[in-house]
Amino acid sequence: MQSQAPTPFGTSNRKKILVANDDGIFSPGIKALALALAEVGEVIVVAPDVEQSAVGHGITIRRPLRFRHTASAGFGDIAAYRVDGTPADCVVLGVHLLGTPDVVVSGINIGPNMGHDLTHSGTVAAAIEGLAFGLPSLAFSQVSSEGGEYGFGPGAAYAARLVRHVLDTGLPPRTLLNVNFPPGELKGARATRLSDHRYEDSLLRRQDPEGRDYYWVAGTIRAEDVGDDTDNGAVLAGYASVTPVRLELTARDLLSSLAGGLPGVTETALA
Numbered sequence: 001m002q003s004q005a006p007t008p009f010g011t012s013n014r015k016k017i018l019v020a021n022d023d024g025i026f027s028p029g030i031k032a033l034a035l036a037l038a039e040v041g042e043v044i045v046v047a048p049d050v051e052q053s054a055v056g057h058g059i060t061i062r063r064p065l066r067f068r069h070t071a072s073a074g075f076g077d078i079a080a081y082r083v084d085g086t087p088a089d090c091v092v093l094g095v096h097l098l099g100t101p102d103v104v105v106s107g108i109n110i111g112p113n114m115g116h117d118l119t120h121s122g123t124v125a126a127a128i129e130g131l132a133f134g135l136p137s138l139a140f141s142q143v144s145s146e147g148g149e150y151g152f153g154p155g156a157a158y159a160a161r162l163v164r165h166v167l168d169t170g171l172p173p174r175t176l177l178n179v180n181f182p183p184g185e186l187k188g189a190r191a192t193r194l195s196d197h198r199y200e201d202s203l204l205r206r207q208d209p210e211g212r213d214y215y216w217v218a219g220t221i222r223a224e225d226v227g228d229d230t231d232n233g234a235v236l237a238g239y240a241s242v243t244p245v246r247l248e249l250t251a252r253d254l255l256s257s258l259a260g261g262l263p264g265v266t267e268t269a270l271a
């Protein structure tokens with residue numbers, strides 16, 4: 001079979017926007033995002049072929065990956081490729097095969113990515129992979145209404161505004177923007193910090209048709225920290241939440257007292 005090489009970003013001076021997600025290439029969230037961003041620059045979509053939610057920043061290194069053009073995903077004139085891998089794989093392949101974009105944009109995820117969710121979010125991991133390439137990166141997620149409805153219109157419109165701004169002004173190094181949208185129209189947008197939003201795992205045991213046990217990891221959302229200055233608080237109040245996020249996880253305040261006091265550990269000077 002003849003191989004079909006990917007078509008890289010064009011050579012015009014339009015800004016190049018790489019769009020990924022973790023819900024898969026057929027998700028309505030990535031479609032809404034890509035179509036809105038087409039007004040801002042040249043968009044190419046690279047997304048997993050099946051849902052990859054909660055895979056975090058996994059990278060596929062022990063098997064080959066395929067990168068396939070996908071005309072049937074409903075993106076109109078926007079080129080779209082699907083990858084049989086993780087969200088981070090999509091960004092790695094996208095940058096190498098299509099050329100370096102001006103920005104990496106992930107989403108719009110079906111469901112929130114707030115607080116501790118960031119440790120397992122594939123949506124945010126795609127943006128983190130953008131940071132690994134030194135590129136400005138943003139992640140977008142949509143919270144449902146109480147009835148479980150997802151409307152991506154208001155969020156997609158705000159995403160286009162925000163990405164246009166980031167393309168004009170840039171972002172500080174190694175910093176991404178993690179954005180969550182409330183259901184319905186936006187009252188506005190707030191700069192926030194991460195809350196303690198998380199899923200408390202529970203384990204369900206069922207039996208397969210042959211009577212053998214299998215297990216299903218489920219979770220209940222827990223969030224005690226919902227202050228106005230948090231991502232969760234902003235979304236609950238009807239605002240888009242915009243959190244600047246870095247991968248700096250060091251507990252710097254404990255370096256002297258905790259790490260410095262461990263057996264055999266010598267405290268090093270901190271810059």
Ligand code: MN
Binds near residue numbers: 022052123
């Ligand atoms: Mn997802």
